[in-house]
Amino acid sequence: MRTPTPDTRTRPAPGRLPYPEWRFAYLGPEGTFTELALRSLPEATGARLSPAATATEALTLVCRGAADAAMLPVHNTVAGVVADTVRALAESPALTVLREVVLPVEFALLVRPGTRRARIRTVSGHPHAGAQVGGWLDSRAPQARWTPAPSNAEAARRVRDRECDAAVAGEFTAAHYGLQVLDAGIQDTAGAVTRFLLCARPGRWSGPRPAADRTSLVGRLAARPEEAGGLLDGLRSHPFLRSVSLRTVSDGRSGSVLFADCPGGAGQAATARAVGLLRLRLPGLRVLGPYPSATHVPSYERSETMHTETAAEAGLSAETGSRDIARLRDRIDSLDHLLIGTLRERLEASREIQRIRTRSGGSQVDPGREAAVRGRYAEELGEGGTGVAEALLDMCRGRSPR
Numbered sequence: 237m238r239t240p241t242p243d244t245r246t247r248p249a250p251g252r253l254p255y256p257e258w259r260f261a262y263l264g265p266e267g268t269f270t271e272l273a274l275r276s277l278p279e280a281t282g283a284r285l286s287p288a289a290t291a292t293e294a295l296t297l298v299c300r301g302a303a304d305a306a307m308l309p310v311h312n313t314v315a316g317v318v319a320d321t322v323r324a325l326a327e328s329p330a331l332t333v334l335r336e337v338v339l340p341v342e343f344a345l346l347v348r349p350g351t352r353r354a355r356i357r358t359v360s361g362h363p364h365a366g367a368q369v370g371g372w373l374d375s376r377a378p379q380a381r382w383t384p385a386p387s388n389a390e391a392a393r394r395v396r397d398r399e400c401d402a403a404v405a406g407e408f409t410a411a412h413y414g415l416q417v418l419d420a421g422i423q424d425t426a427g428a429v430t431r432f433l434l435c436a437r438p439g440r441w442s443g444p445r446p447a448a449d450r451t452s453l454v455g456r457l458a459a460r461p462e463e464a465g466g467l468l469d470g471l472r473s474h475p476f477l478r479s480v481s482l483r484t485v486s487d488g489r490s491g492s493v494l495f496a497d498c499p500g501g502a503g504q505a506a507t508a509r510a511v512g513l514l515r516l517r518l519p520g521l522r523v524l525g526p527y528p529s530a531t532h533v534p535s536y537e538r539s540e541t542m543h544t545e546t547a548a549e550a551g552l553s554a555e556t557g558s559r560d561i562a563r564l565r566d567r568i569d570s571l572d573h574l575l576i577g578t579l580r581e582r583l584e585a586s587r588e589i590q591r592i593r594t595r596s597g598g599s600q601v602d603p604g605r606e607a608a609v610r611g612r613y614a615e616e617l618g619e620g621g622t623g624v625a626e627a628l629l630d631m632c633r634g635r636s637p638r
């Protein structure tokens with residue numbers, strides 16, 4: 237399958253320009269798969285799109301208010317997590333994810349017109365592209381030396397400017413840089429897809445709440461990359477985290493960065509439990525989302541308050557005194573997530589018992605059992621425990637007996 241070429245000159249019908257003033261950053265320069273991913277969103281139609289040289293630069297534009305959202309590649313089914321993106325997300329002040337886009341990716345070898353394969357000495361591309369065409373290059377251009385670039389389109393730019401002989405990029409990238417497609421479909425594995433995330437500052441988008449069915453987390457770990465594996469194994473075996481995908485990359489220094497994907501969004505008990513537990517164990521993690529996965533494609537409306545915030549306000553935290561409070565509140569938020577998830581589960585179990593009992597003619601209430609529940613809470617939590625037990629029982633069976 238060929239990747240479609242985006243026509244940057246085409247303007248859609250006026251009816252398809254609901255948010256013409258949106259400003260998007262993306263991993264550029266022009267001609268990246270990330271640009272394709274961004275252009276696949278209806279919101280990008282007619283909006284101002286700004287290529288950024290790196291993931292960090294794209295997120296900085298968002299944090300400073302110079303862009304409303306940034307599209308970045310985050311994962312590829314063959315090459316894994318995009319380390320630059322995950323590191324940049326971990327370094328950025330609070331951001332969230334609005335949307336996910338998934339695109340099939342196929343690669344071509346691009347050269348200046350007339351270059352023969354035997355004359356290629358240097359080949360460049362994003363490390364992820366390199367990981368997907370390594371076998372092809374070894375067998376078809378073994379003399380070529382690989383030099384990584386921040387993006388495939390940047391590699392194409394380097395070929396155009398004679399800094400390099402060939403680039404591994406999408407076929408559509410050739411037209412942007414006056415290059416020729418020497419070989420197409422050079423990926424070693426068919427059917428690879430890349431996942432992209434549209435990242436924005438929280439609270440800047442309003443409108444209908446889409447069906448958010450995925451929540452991600454990102455953050456720095458104290459563990460060194462070689463220790464991170466053991467840490468992840470421990471987490472993966474926890475019953476709350478069985479359906480959570482956990483991946484780490486090196487932070488480029490001595491530590492690691494974790495990227496986690498949880499199925500489910502706000503209001504789902506299992507997600508709340510998983511998010512709460514992860515943040516409790518790894519307090520440095522930040523929640524991205526929840527957001528609709530690529531199978532759900534809703535539209536967003538921009539918040540009225542969007543332009544009232546200044547760049548100075550963007551992501552800059554308050555002074556030291558409030559930092560401790562913020563940290564502790566983070567912990568409380570994690571604990572509340574956990575509690576809420578657990579409470580929902582308790583509610584379901586309790587209601588099920590009551591249904592079973594009343595269906596067979598019994599009473600909804602079991603005073604003996606309630607006394608035991610009250611006793612346990614009083615014993616474990618002291619005086620306040622009785623009130624907690626009472627509130628719990630009221631919630632689970634309704635408000636009547638005391």
Ligand SMILES: O=C(O)C(=O)C[C@]1(C(=O)O)C=C[C@@H](O)C=C1
Pocket residue numbers: 586589590600601602603605606609628629632633
């Ligand atoms: O354990 C039961 O029999 C329940 O029905 C559950 C439960 C509870 O939520 O703990 C709720 C109502 C009963 O009066 C007693 C206890």
